[in-house]
Amino acid sequence: xxxxxxxxxxxxxxxxxxxxxxxxxxxxxxxxxxxxxxxxxxxxxxxxxxxxxxxxxxxxxxxxxxxxxxxxxxxxxxxxxxxxxxxxxxxxxxxxxxxxxxxxxxxxxxxxxxxxxxxxxxxxxxxxxxxxxxxxxxxxxxxxxxxxxxxxxxxxxxxxxxxxxxxxxxxxxxxxxxxxxxxxxxxxxxxxxxxxxxxxxxxxxxxxxxxxxxxxxxxxxxxxxxxxxxxxxxxxxxxxxxxxxxxxxxxxxxxxxxxxxxxxxxxxxxxxxxxxxxxxxxxxxxxxxxxxxxxxxxxxxxxxxxxxxxxxxxxxxxxxxxxxxxxxxxxxxxxxxxxxxxxxxxxxxxxxxxxxxxxxxxxxxxxxxxxxxxxxxxxxxxxxxxxxxxxxxxxxxxxxxxxxxxxxxxxxxxxxxxxxxxxxxxxxxxxxxxxxxxxxxxxxxxxxxxxxxxxxxxxxxxxxxxxxxxxxxxxxxxxxxxxxxxxxxxxxxxxxxxxxxxxxxxxx
Amino acid sequence: xxxxxxxxxxxxxxxxxxxxxxxxxxxxxxxxxxxxxxxxxxxxxxxxxxxxxxxxxxxxxxxxxxxxxxxxxxxxxxxxxxxxxxxxxxxxxxxxxxxxxxxxxxxxxxxxxxxxxxxxxxxxxxxxxxxxxxxxxxxxxxxxxxxxxxxxxxxxxxxxxxxxxxxxxxxxxxxxxxxxxxxxxxxxxxxxxxxxxxxxxxxxxxxxxxxxxxxxxxxxxxxxxxxxxxxxxxxxxxxxxxxxxxxxxxxxxxxxxxxxxxxxxxxxxxxxxxxxxxxxxxxxxxxxxxxxxxxxxxxxxxxxxxxxxxxxx
Numbered sequence: 001x002x003x004x005x006x007x008x009x010x011x012x013x014x015x016x017x018x019x020x021x022x023x024x025x026x027x028x029x030x031x032x033x034x035x036x037x038x039x040x041x042x043x044x045x046x047x048x049x050x051x052x053x054x055x056x057x058x059x060x061x062x063x064x065x066x067x068x069x070x071x072x073x074x075x076x077x078x079x080x081x082x083x084x085x086x087x088x089x090x091x092x093x094x095x096x097x098x099x100x101x102x103x104x105x106x107x108x109x110x111x112x113x114x115x116x117x118x119x120x121x122x123x124x125x126x127x128x129x130x131x132x133x134x135x136x137x138x139x140x141x142x143x144x145x146x147x148x149x150x151x152x153x154x155x156x157x158x159x160x161x162x163x164x165x166x167x168x169x170x171x172x173x174x175x176x177x178x179x180x181x182x183x184x185x186x187x188x189x190x191x192x193x194x195x196x197x198x199x200x201x202x203x204x205x206x207x208x209x210x211x212x213x214x215x216x217x218x219x220x221x222x223x224x225x226x227x228x229x230x231x232x233x234x235x236x237x238x239x240x241x242x243x244x245x246x247x248x249x250x251x252x253x254x255x256x257x258x259x260x261x262x263x264x265x266x267x268x269x270x271x272x273x274x275x276x277x278x279x280x281x282x283x284x285x286x287x288x289x290x291x292x293x294x295x296x297x298x299x300x301x302x303x304x305x306x307x308x309x310x311x312x313x314x315x316x317x318x319x320x321x322x323x324x325x326x327x328x329x330x331x332x333x334x335x336x337x338x339x340x341x342x343x344x345x346x347x348x349x350x351x352x353x354x355x356x357x358x359x360x361x362x363x364x365x366x367x368x369x370x371x372x373x374x375x376x377x378x379x380x381x382x383x384x385x386x387x388x389x390x391x392x393x394x395x396x397x398x399x400x401x402x403x404x405x406x407x408x409x410x411x412x413x414x415x416x417x418x419x420x421x422x423x424x425x426x427x428x429x430x431x432x433x434x435x436x437x438x439x440x441x442x443x444x445x446x447x448x449x450x451x452x453x454x455x456x457x458x459x460x461x462x463x464x465x466x467x468x469x470x471x472x473x474x475x476x477x478x479x480x481x482x483x484x485x486x487x488x489x490x491x492x493x494x495x496x497x498x499x500x501x502x503x504x505x506x507x508x
Numbered sequence: 509x510x511x512x513x514x515x516x517x518x519x520x521x522x523x524x525x526x527x528x529x530x531x532x533x534x535x536x537x538x539x540x541x542x543x544x545x546x547x548x549x550x551x552x553x554x555x556x557x558x559x560x561x562x563x564x565x566x567x568x569x570x571x572x573x574x575x576x577x578x579x580x581x582x583x584x585x586x587x588x589x590x591x592x593x594x595x596x597x598x599x600x601x602x603x604x605x606x607x608x609x610x611x612x613x614x615x616x617x618x619x620x621x622x623x624x625x626x627x628x629x630x631x632x633x634x635x636x637x638x639x640x641x642x643x644x645x646x647x648x649x650x651x652x653x654x655x656x657x658x659x660x661x662x663x664x665x666x667x668x669x670x671x672x673x674x675x676x677x678x679x680x681x682x683x684x685x686x687x688x689x690x691x692x693x694x695x696x697x698x699x700x701x702x703x704x705x706x707x708x709x710x711x712x713x714x715x716x717x718x719x720x721x722x723x724x725x726x727x728x729x730x731x732x733x734x735x736x737x738x739x740x741x742x743x744x745x746x747x748x749x750x751x752x753x754x755x756x757x758x759x760x761x762x763x764x765x766x767x768x769x770x771x772x773x774x775x776x777x778x779x780x781x782x783x784x785x786x787x788x789x790x791x792x793x794x795x796x797x798x799x800x801x802x803x804x805x806x807x808x809x810x811x812x813x814x815x816x817x818x819x820x821x
Contacts, residue, residue, distance in 0.1 A: 046546070130551070132555065203673075233767060240670065395548075395549050396541035399553070
């Protein structure tokens with residue numbers, strides 16, 4: 001009898017412990033009331049060193065601890081931040097920035113022009129994946145304490161936007177020589193990283209910087225960024241109320257997430273479809289023929305692909321420029337309406353009535369459905385797609401280049417100039433055959449050096465030309481979904497994987 | 509005894525060297541373009557080449573390995589290529605998490621499987637059949653399915669436990685209990701099935717021995733016979749299975765830590781291996797190998813303590 005009593009007492013203690021834990025552990029709602037944001041993220045911080053910083057999914061880490069020289073609104077408009085004013089010389093090869101004078105780094109060092117100049121040069125010379133953002137930076141010098149002059153090798157239409165991203169992150173110069181630079185950031189941002197509470201790779205704890213120069217941008221006392229690299233774990237964390245805001249694991253789980261009381265904030269960040277790399281026909285002569293590329297575009301039933309692959313979340317498109325671009329033209333999205341007959345005619349006119357074989361890479365990352373559907377739809381017009389799975393070497397092999405065409409999900413950058421230099425220009429990473437077309441080069445030159453009106457018109461013409469010449473075969477822009485609970489609000493950021501940190505705030 | 513321990517430690521060191529060499533070569537051969545993987549799809553070819561140079565990936569395999577080995581021998585395992593964190597810190601901050609799961613699961617396995625095994629062996633009949641059925645079921649159902657089922661029922665529906673995350677024991681005992689209970693159960697189920705069968709078989713064998721009949725004829729109670737004498741004799745094989753189970757659980761923790769987003773060695777092993785983070789993977793290989801060597805040594809010593817017949821000279 002006594003043993004049973006003792007057992008019951010132990011069980012009661014455990015039960016009370018667990019009950020106590022529920023209260024102590026805290027639901028997201030109580031955390032919000034005490035101004036804690038639990039943010040679910042899908043990648044850990046690669047580094048906190050501003051010179052080598054990543055962006056996109058890692059932008060919340062950087063924006064917590066660092067300020068950028070300039071700041072972007074949700075629609076991409078460039079606004080003042082550390083720099084209050086800026087001006088170019090006549091040929092846009094010199095940018096002069098005027099800085100705030102009331103900013104201090106968390107180590108007590110005062111922000112000055114020399115600190116900004118040093119940071120910009122370090123980013124240019126660092127190993128950030130986006131270091132090309134400052135490729136045109138020849139030099140950066142302090143004119144006086146609050147004035148920085150950037151000298152460029154050539155004008156850069158995207159420079160101001162780049163300074164709102166990782167290229168504009170400013171770190172305390174005193175921290176440059178710190179051994180723990182990659183894991184212990186010293187910036188002037190709205191929060192500081194609590195290295196004692198942080199488990200690198202798993203959860204990062206940020207505490208409010210009480211001396212921050214712009215208190216209106218600080219919405220929480222504490223931000224905990226929890227890394228969920230497994231989509232199931234992320235979904236369980238959302239459904240279990242362990243996060244206030246998070247990247248949505250995938251579009252399959254949106255209904256479940258909504259049923260848990262969460263709201264979806266969505267935007268369109270990427271485009272999904274084919275990059276017909278070998279436009280010169282050096283690896284696969286058929287792709288050198290514009291009629292074949294056009295036939296490929298006619299072969300896809302894009303609404304069906306969106307429904308099957310993207311679960312209907314997104315927008316069908318045939319152009320790689322996003323709606324936020326001055327070059328976007330909605331009418332281009334029906335340029336190649338699904339028409340197998342027309343596609344076969346074009347194949348015959350190009351001399352490929354009997355079809356041809358197209359070698360492409362596959363990747364488990366995208367699932368199997370897109371590759372099967374692609375294979376089926378191209379088979380209809382006589383093209384036999386043969387896949388090779390390069391495994392972890394997918395991107396290196398694609399950019400080597402080892403394939404004449406690929407299926408991919410690619411980002412639509414916040415500026416046209418960034419997009420052009422990422423996917424179109426002769427030296428663009430995603431133009432691995434470095435294919436050149438004199439007409440395209442002409443458009444690019446006008447976009448680079450022309451007046452605002454000429455540049456905008458050239459972007460439009462370039463987009464129309466690329467669609468007509470079928471450089472790509474886009475299918476749709478998948479919706480990028482961000483999840484917030486009932487106490488949290490967020491605004492989607494044009495051209496970024498997640499909302500900017502200051503745009504995630506308590507609803508009240 | 510000391511001679512035995514020294515001999516085992518020396519063979520452990522040789523094992524560590526061999527494992528580290530093979531692992532490094534395999535990682536190098538299967539690594540692909542690690543610099544590109546670190547920098548992602550936006551980086552230019554030149555940026556990727558710069559990164560490869562900074563990491564020393566443009567050097568021959570032998571030079572890279574000997575460089576890593578010489579640093580490792582001086583206790584410097586380098587930094588993670590993906591997070592910049594020193595490897596020793598990345599491992600030491602996570603090893604306690606994984607060990608708390610694995611030790612908890614081993615303890616749970618030992619207690620439940622001994623109870624079930626002894627119950628089945630002593631009672632036989634329907635009890636035996638039920639225990640055997642449970643064992644087969646435990647073997648058949650994959651650990652990750654059990655983990656997902658536990659999360660859905662006890663964390664998301666009943667809200668008794670946390671679906672993800674980990675709270676340190678030193679920070680909050682109830683918090684720790686709420687975060688480790690489900691993962692420990694998920695890890696233990698497969699083990700219980702195996703060890704319970706082993707205990708059952710060993711106890712049945714032991715119960716048939718002459719000394720048991722003698723003990724009974726002297727008027728000793730059933731409980732005393734079973735728990736003081738039979739179990740001690742039957743414990744050897746069960747302990748061997750349990751030690752294998754412990755090593756297996758280190759592997760099982762990989763899946764469970766992913767599902768429960770627990771910051772342990774398993775979770776980081778999955779990430780580091782898929783990324784090609786050679787310094788971190790090598791650190792993890794060493795840490796795991798050291799744990800396995802130590803566990804095997806301890807089990808050998810325990811076997812000797814349990815059964816004088818196998819006591820070491």
